[in-house]
Amino acid sequence: xxxxxTGGAGFLGQRLARALLARGALxxxxxxxxxxxxxxxxxxxRPADFGDSRVRTEVGDIAERSVLKRVIDDKTDAIxxxxxxxxxxxxxxxxxxxxxNLDASxxxxxxxxxxxxxPRVVFTSSVAVYGGDLPDVVQNDTALNPQSSYGTQKAIAxxxxxxxxxxGFVGGRVLRLPTISVRxxxxxxxxxxxxxxxxxxxxxGEEAICPVTGSTRLWLLSxxxxxxxLIAGCELDAAALGNQRVVNLPGISVSxxxxxxxxxxxxxERVVERIEWKPDPRVETIVGSxxxxxxxxxxxxxxxxGDHTFTAVICNxxxxxxxxxx
Amino acid sequence: xxxxxTGGAGFLGQRLARALLARGALxxxxxxxxxxxxxxxxxxxRPADFGDSRVRTEVGDIAERSVLKRVIDDKTDAIxxxxxxxxxxxxxxxxxxxxxNLDASxxxxxxxxxxxxxPRVVFTSSVAVYGGDLPDVVQNDTALNPQSSYGTQKAIAxxxxxxxxxxGFVGGRVLRLPTISVRxxxxxxxxxxxxxxxxxxxxxGEEAICPVTGSTRLWLLSxxxxxxxLIAGCELDAAALGNQRVVNLPGISVSxxxxxxxxxxxxxERVVERIEWKPDPRVETIVGSxxxxxxxxxxxxxxxxGDHTFTAVICNxxxxxxxxxx
Numbered sequence: 205x206x207x208x209x210t211g212g213a214g215f216l217g218q219r220l221a222r223a224l225l226a227r228g229a230l231x232x233x234x235x236x237x238x239x240x241x242x243x244x245x246x247x248x249x250r251p252a253d254f255g256d257s258r259v260r261t262e263v264g265d266i267a268e269r270s271v272l273k274r275v276i277d278d279k280t281d282a283i284x285x286x287x288x289x290x291x292x293x294x295x296x297x298x299x300x301x302x303x304x305n306l307d308a309s310x311x312x313x314x315x316x317x318x319x320x321x322x323p324r325v326v327f328t329s330s331v332a333v334y335g336g337d338l339p340d341v342v343q344n345d346t347a348l349n350p351q352s353s354y355g356t357q358k359a360i361a362x363x364x365x366x367x368x369x370x371x372g373f374v375g376g377r378v379l380r381l382p383t384i385s386v387r388x389x390x391x392x393x394x395x396x397x398x399x400x401x402x403x404x405x406x407x408x409g410e411e412a413i414c415p416v417t418g419s420t421r422l423w424l425l426s427x428x429x430x431x432x433x434l435i436a437g438c439e440l441d442a443a444a445l446g447n448q449r450v451v452n453l454p455g456i457s458v459s460x461x462x463x464x465x466x467x468x469x470x471x472x473e474r475v476v477e478r479i480e481w482k483p484d485p486r487v488e489t490i491v492g493s494x495x496x497x498x499x500x501x502x503x504x505x506x507x508x509x510g511d512h513t514f515t516a517v518i519c520n521x522x523x524x525x526x527x528x529x530x
Numbered sequence: 531x532x533x534x535x536t537g538g539a540g541f542l543g544q545r546l547a548r549a550l551l552a553r554g555a556l557x558x559x560x561x562x563x564x565x566x567x568x569x570x571x572x573x574x575x576r577p578a579d580f581g582d583s584r585v586r587t588e589v590g591d592i593a594e595r596s597v598l599k600r601v602i603d604d605k606t607d608a609i610x611x612x613x614x615x616x617x618x619x620x621x622x623x624x625x626x627x628x629x630x631n632l633d634a635s636x637x638x639x640x641x642x643x644x645x646x647x648x649p650r651v652v653f654t655s656s657v658a659v660y661g662g663d664l665p666d667v668v669q670n671d672t673a674l675n676p677q678s679s680y681g682t683q684k685a686i687a688x689x690x691x692x693x694x695x696x697x698g699f700v701g702g703r704v705l706r707l708p709t710i711s712v713r714x715x716x717x718x719x720x721x722x723x724x725x726x727x728x729x730x731x732x733x734x735g736e737e738a739i740c741p742v743t744g745s746t747r748l749w750l751l752s753x754x755x756x757x758x759x760l761i762a763g764c765e766l767d768a769a770a771l772g773n774q775r776v777v778n779l780p781g782i783s784v785s786x787x788x789x790x791x792x793x794x795x796x797x798x799e800r801v802v803e804r805i806e807w808k809p810d811p812r813v814e815t816i817v818g819s820x821x822x823x824x825x826x827x828x829x830x831x832x833x834x835x836g837d838h839t840f841t842a843v844i845c846n847x848x849x850x851x852x853x854x855x856x
Contacts, residue, residue: 298697336774337671345663347671348689349774356693360686363674367682371624448662448675 205230205238206279210266210312211287212245215389216328216430218252220284221245223431225256230282231439233324233375238281246275247287267308272315282324282438285312290394291332291490294354305357310364317373324375325365326438329450331382331423333359335493342498344452351493352395362450369449377445379437382425382455382510383494385463386521395490399424402460403467403518406478409530415484418461421496425455425510426517428524433508440506454500454510456517466515470522471529531556531564532605536592536638537613538571541715542654542756544578546610547571549757551582556608557765559650559701564607572601573613593634598641608650608764611638616720617658617816620680631683636690643699650701651691652764655776657708657749659685661819668824670778677819678721688776695775703771705763708751708781708836709820711789712847721816725750728786729793729844732804735856741810744787747822751781751836752843754850759834766832780826780836782843792841796848797855 207224211217221243224230229237245251246262253259264271266287276283287304294301309327316323332355333348350356362378369376387400398415399422405412425433433453445451458466468476500510511517522529533550537543547569550556555563571577572588579585590597592613602609613630620627635653642649658681659674676682688704695702713726724741725748731738751759759779771777784792794802826836837843848855 345673345675347673349671350689350693351696351773353693353697356689360689363676363682363686363689367676367679370677371679447677 205232205240205281206242206244206277207240208244208246208275208280208283210246210283210285212261213247213249213251214286215387216384216427217245217247217284217286219427220286220431220434221251221259222254223435225254225258227435230435232281233442235441244275246271267303267311269311269315272311276312276315276319276323278319278321280319280323282326283312283316284326284434284438285309286328288328289354290392291352291354292395292397293393294357295352295490296393298353301353301357305354306360309361313364313368313374317368322372322375324377324438326377326379326434327361327365328434329358329362329378329380330355331380331494333362333380334495338495340497342452342495344499344502352490366447366449370447375442376449377437377440378450379433380450380452381430382423382453384427384430385422385424386517387427388521388525395487396422398487402479403463403521406467406475407471407522407527407529410478412479413482414460414479415482415487416460416491417483417488418464419459420488420491421457421459422463422491423455423457423494423496423498424514424517425453426520428520429510436508444506451503451506451508452498452500453508454503455498456511456514457497458514463514466513466518469515470518475529531558531566531607532568532570532603533566534570534572534601534606534609536572536609536611538587539573539575539577540612541713542710542753543571543573543610543612545753545757546612546760547577547585548580549761551580551584553761556761558607559768561767570601572597593629593637595637595641598637602638602641602645602649604645604647606645606649608652609638609642610652610760610764611635612654614654615680616718617678617680618721618723619719620683621678621721621816622719624679627679627683631680632686635687639690639694639700643694648698648701650703650764652703652705652760653687653691654760655684655688655704655706656681657706657820659688659706660821664821666823668778668821670825670828678816692773692775696773701768702775703763703766704776705759706776706778707756708749708779710753710756711748711750712843713753714847714851721813722748724813728805729789729847732793732801733797733848733853733855736804738805739808740786740805741808741813742786742817743809743814744790745785746814746817747783747785748789748817749781749783749820749822749824750840750843751779752846754846755836762834770832777829777832777834778824778826779834780829781824782837782840783823784840789840792839792844795841796844801855
């Protein structure tokens with residue numbers, strides 16, 4: 205089985221690649237486990253290949269037709285389409301967001317359609333497709349009402365993926381991710397970057413800025429669980445999904461104050477004191493438009509599970525990233 | 531004031547043009563009535579110009595950038611974007627539907643953005659953006675769940691129009707139209723074509739085929755009221771609309787049996803006998819996925835009104851089209 209990961213140099217892409225290589229196999233559409241013979245990692249910068257002979261790294265612009273033709277052939281069984289321009293950047297650079305989040309996603313689906321063998325496409329969407337006056341718990345049939353260009357582009361790609369699936373061009377699965385926390389690495393241009401930064405930086409002995417008030421509620425999923433859900437999502441039985449290919453992944457609803465209390469519990473007051481409060485209305489507006497909780501019954505029915513407590517999420521981050529708390 | 535109508539040779543486009551010319555003026559964004567000095571009608575075939583010196587007809591492919599640049603300049607105050615590939619045709623020819631219903635709509639918004647003067651864009655959407663398990667009365671915040679490529683393309687264009695409006699590139703208004711009935715002219719490739727055909731053809735002494743069962747419920751708006759709503763929609767106060775630019779226009783919910791009973795009431799049994807029942811599962815599937823009624827409170831609050839009875843709709847059709855019932 206040949207597998208493609210777009211955004212393969214990114215944090216989720218690299219972690220997914222390692223998980224797929226360790227697993228060595230994926231269930232195919234007929235439910236049988238097939239060995240992964242080739243794992244193609246595509247990104248704008250060269251992804252790590254882990255010295256594994258099954259990995260083929262490709263550098264290219266995903267909005268270019270020729271690049272997609274090079275990485276998707278009629279042996280490609282499963283595609284994890286993670287490449288994206290994050291929320292803050294898509295708001296700052298409208299054209300770039302449209303080009304990568306919309307045009308490239310459509311071109312990927314078109315390339316699959318032209319190949320004609322109906323590969324599975326796992327697409328990651330976001331809390332940002334929701335907005336406006338939301339119920340306390342967002343339901344699977346709550347209307348999409350994005351309040352950012354990023355959310356708009358993700359919502360459009362969801363609609364395309366559903367229609368390309370309905371028409372039999374691809375076998376689509378849209379997984380709406382909660383905000384991922386705790387991400388390792390550096391802050392990025394996502395409006396939600398702080399949701400990792402306020403935990404990660406203090407644990408690593410650095411100052412962090414919190415741009416929202418402590419009562420702001422977030423809907424979070426750990427990287428560990430996100431990777432498990434991506435793989436399980438790819439293996440989901442098409443019949444169980446039916447024509448509606450969007451699944452809201454399970455999250456935990458926590459306020460920023462509760463996140464910080466969990467950090468205090470794990471690492472102590474000295475670490476928490478490295479957080480500086482500095483409200484940024486731009487971030488508050490975008491993040492405040494997202495749902496703080498959604499109904500997870502469909503995901504659970506399909507066998508997809510999330511985290512239990514944010515304290516455990518912090519502990520997993522420390523373990524997974526070999527953090528030495530200072 | 532300069533006004534553009536795309537799909538200007540179509541049935542709604544021509545009727546809208548006549549209504550605008552008769553009115554002679556439109557309210558501008560500041561609420562003041564401004565005379566219409568130029569009315570540009572664009573279509574793939576030459577629209578009628580009614581011998582009116584204010585009308586400029588343009589023939590061209592709306593998915594071509596150069597065509598849009600020719601018809602939208604920085605004097606264009608209001609655009610009625612009616613050009614579309616209808617539901618049945620968009621399902622039969624996927625690429626054509628994507629090109630006209632999605633790409634051309636986006637190109638139109640991009641052309642406005644590049645001009646930079648934030649023209650008003652009135653976009654017509656459809657019942658076809660809804661689908662799946664629907665409540666008896668669809669609400670403004672019922673999730674979009676299109677079951678056809680046409681509905682998908684309309685839903686995507688709605689999302690784009692909302693975001694282009696939020697960013698200040700255009701002043702968008704999306705009017706979701708019920709199925710229009712009774713349309714004059716010939717049957718077309720819309721899945722809902724029969725909703726006019728079963729009234730129009732019998733009144734004109736011709737046989738008509740009804741492809742759905744009598745209990746099928748439709749959500750209908752007459753051409754007369756549709757034109758009134760398009761003009762009123764353009765003139766709506768931006769502040770009253772806020773960031774959510776989609777308005778579900780009022781309709782009447784009638785079953786096919788009730789439509790035929792109204793026809794019998796107006797024209798007699800002899801006319802009704804010209805309808806032949808011939809179920810077409812393809813049409814039943816598409817039409818059956820559409821809502822039979824939606825909440826109209828927002829439209830009414832904004833001052834947009836629909837029809838009262840389907841009997842009146844038939845009488846208006848006979849009057850407007852000078853039909854001599856045979």
